[in-house]
Amino acid sequence: MSAPFLAALLPLALLAPATSPVSVVEADFDPATAFVPPAAISYASDLVPYGSHATVVTDRSAPGRTVLTLTVAGLAPGHGFPVHLHTGTCGADPAVSGPHYQDVVDPVQPSTDPAYANERNELRLVLRTDERGDGTASAAVDWQPRPGKARSLVLHAGTPAGPHAAGDRVACVKLEKK
Numbered sequence: 001m002s003a004p005f006l007a008a009l010l011p012l013a014l015l016a017p018a019t020s021p022v023s024v025v026e027a028d029f030d031p032a033t034a035f036v037p038p039a040a041i042s043y044a045s046d047l048v049p050y051g052s053h054a055t056v057v058t059d060r061s062a063p064g065r066t067v068l069t070l071t072v073a074g075l076a077p078g079h080g081f082p083v084h085l086h087t088g089t090c091g092a093d094p095a096v097s098g099p100h101y102q103d104v105v106d107p108v109q110p111s112t113d114p115a116y117a118n119e120r121n122e123l124r125l126v127l128r129t130d131e132r133g134d135g136t137a138s139a140a141v142d143w144q145p146r147p148g149k150a151r152s153l154v155l156h157a158g159t160p161a162g163p164h165a166a167g168d169r170v171a172c173v174k175l176e177k178k
Contacts, residue, residue: 024058025055025058026053027039027054028050032091032092039173047081047171055070055072056153060144065143065144070125079129081157081158083156084124085153086154087100094154101145102117103143120142123150153172155171156169
């Protein structure tokens with residue numbers, strides 16, 4: 001190859017990769033019926049008020065590992081929210097977010113088998129809000145989601161069984177920009 005041609009390619013080689021190992025999604029929660037489809041949807045405005053805020057940082061910079069951190073502001077104070085990665089996107093119907101994302105997919109859905117539905121095979125965290133409704137939670141797993149298969153982060157209502165027990169879907173944050 002000629003030197004001028006190689007010199008022209010050098011700036012392209014110095015550019016950052018097209019997909020960064022760290023992604024950040026910031027969004028305010030809106031109703032699913034908003035005029036512009038929202039990046040974050042609240043299905044229960046008493047627990048996740050419209051206008052409250054979420055920041056999701058997904059770090060895949062370590063080979064074979066994923067760290068997800070969720071930071072919120074303005075949610076219901078003093079509440080525990082079980083949070084999971086889901087396979088579908090967010091929509092007007094909370095069910096369109098699909099089942100929990102699993103590294104090894106349970107062939108029987110909905111997945112209740114503890115060999116599949118566990119904290120090693122699903123990315124799970126419990127978000128606890130303070131007296132102002134703010135909170136941060138983080139979880140790490142020793143795998144990386146398959147491209148395009150972990151499309152949303154869903155906040156569930158806690159249940160009387162405790163903050164780890166997932167109840168109804170109360171909010172959804174889109175992780176894909178589509």
